[in-house]
Amino acid sequence: MPRAGKSYAATRNEDRGIGHHDNVSQLSPWLRRRLVTEEELLRSVLAQHTPQAAEKFVQEVFWRGYFKGYLEARPSLWREYRRTVLSLQQQLTHDQSLATDYAAATAGRTGIDCFDAWVAEVQVTGYLHNHARMWFASIWIFTLRLPWPLGAEFLYRHFLDADPASNTLSWRWVAGLHTVGKHYLARAANIEACTGGRFAPQGLQEHAAPLQERLAHPQRALPRLGNQPPAGPVVLLLTEEDLHPESLGLDRHQVRGIAGARVSRDAVGLPVSAQGEAFGEGALADAMARASEWFGQPAERLPALDGDAMAAWAERLGASVVVTACAPVGPVEEALSDAGNWLAMRKLRLMPLRRTYDARVWPHATKGFSAVRDQIPALIDALDLENRRPEQGRLDL
Template sequence: MTLLPDAEASSHPVGFFPAPRAHGLERLRQFLPAAGRAYAASRNTDFGPERRDNVSCLSPFIRHRLLSEEEVAQAAHGAHGFKGAEKFIQEVYWRTYFKGWLEARPHVWSLYRDAVPAAMSGLTAAEEERYSNAVGARTDIECFNHWANELIETGYLHNHARMWFASIWIFTLKLPWVLGADFFYRHLLDGDAASNTLSWRWVAGLHTKGKHYVAKASNINTYTEGRFSPDGQLATSPEPLHDDWNRETAPGRWPTPLGDLLTPGGPCLLLLHEDDLGAALNVEGVDVAAVAVLGGQAERSPFAMGEAVGRFAQEAAADAAERHGSQLVASVEGVVEFAQKEGVRTILTPYAPVGPGADRLARLQEVAKAAGVAIHDFTRPHDLAAWPHCTKGFFALKKKLPGLLG
């Protein structure tokens, strides 16, 4: 099923974020001087797409592990010390937190995935019109239209704009939160099953029960430096949403660290994929006969994806393949064929956290098993150390940050 309103269909191609890791590293180098107290003081202001020097814009690279959370946090730590870079480091770990939280509740992802097409087909005629105006940037709210266009055109929105947009979508336009999350997921270059789904739930008051985020015209005016002021246009005292999705169903279910897999099983194929393109990956001691990168894109939405998202993911995979001197493979069947051609019976791959990438690797498991090829996935040390502290609120993880950074 594809549904692409006019304004989305006419989206422009983007050159804002070239994918290679080298570009991410250069961006990190440029941003580092601002990652200390300047970041803490100015990060909440959205100066507009022409001026993004107060935030890192590293999320598309981190999302694919073209840069690792660890190397970004350590670089800021090295430049400013823990106290100086604390706010930036915390933000990097918000991503880790959301991922760890979802690991313990994989059903939240399945429920969300099933809810998207159901919500779309359940829209009333009036809601359908509001939805079409929202994704087509044709509402009466100027700032909202601006962000819808910016998202489609650049694949990126400032964090505060994401919060305002989600709040207006849910509480003023009264549209289903899952369709807003889907709209983001189809267009964000950093679109991530955990950060996106759970941030939308957080705004709605579903992540932290009863605590919702209500966008205020005065706050938008202040933090856009007067670019927007939607006075009298926004819902002022809406109720938070409710559901019963948050129960923990799978605590600590992620797989072994790499070290535990170093059994004398013969040479293996190392497989990188869209959730982990191998930034700062240490496979010392592993007998790697060849490296493959699974290209293409796992299905993030039942509806049409933004063009720039697919392009960024494809360029990211091609860059990883080139850097690792490896084969870019388009399908899970192709991965197994490549392993057979290389004469290996074991594929080793970094763990894909809950989301469409993991769903795709689950299919690889089936195809490989039928061909007599074993797949072992391993969890990165960064995730292994942090995820056990991510099962409740962010505060439990925040307390551990100095220790986690060593």
């Protein structure tokens, strides 16, 4: 927290290499699953720094909500991306040239020093610095000339913070598909400067044109969801999309049972690294233990995130309403949508709750990030994120 102010603003673009990323928070695996919520993080930061000093860090945190809201308004971007990954994976089985280039890139055998090092880093740690992710995606697309969805899938599979919105939309942004015609080209001089001279990449394509696509992805109205739990008894379902049940607004006495369930990423065609799997398991177990203590009920693990398992559990506990935190567009949301239909046939109700934070941020995420950025002071006020304790002095670091 002390380094989230001016120090972060001054150094955040430096990729200092494996084991030395202490100029950035490395909090994304926890934020992505809401083991730590954005509100919690922003409150801590704004308790220590003035909004001016923390401006850059605060903006970065809002990028997460921006991408979430954008994908929520255009779910076809995710569905189309998934379809393309599956068809490219098929292509890899018979297109020898694509298969050879893809194998060299994902084994870190391209001869481009930084790229090969980032392949190794993400495989060992599950993390890459934001700048490295941008350069990685740019080199994948414009220098190696590989299809961007395969690169996005490769990183998704290895990141501990793998996130449908941030990953897919960041790749599209680098390619020039998010802000149409505006792409991100990795430059050797910039990489050398921001990595402290650790790399001197050769042969980067620094003048490529942005990618184009024919499909349009129309914006939909955000699905209407409440943020208030119903009165009366409920059971609480925890998924990896939101593991902060204490702040969902549920009354301790109304929760009759707690369960946790995960979508196996293998099941949706996204095989995940062993450490990603272990992190997801640990995250869910942690939230189940906290929820059990908070609500004074045992927490059990469902065998799968599906309607059958959820219905059997709710019926056994005599509950007709299953409350869960809203899952934004992605594999969990897809599983919950199927499960909700199944539960309805059994006269049970699945009730996702949208957090106030999301309800406030997402409506601004329809075009570029600037619309969210311009709202940050109002959002900080509306969400009451600056209610620091008076005795806490604020740093201007």
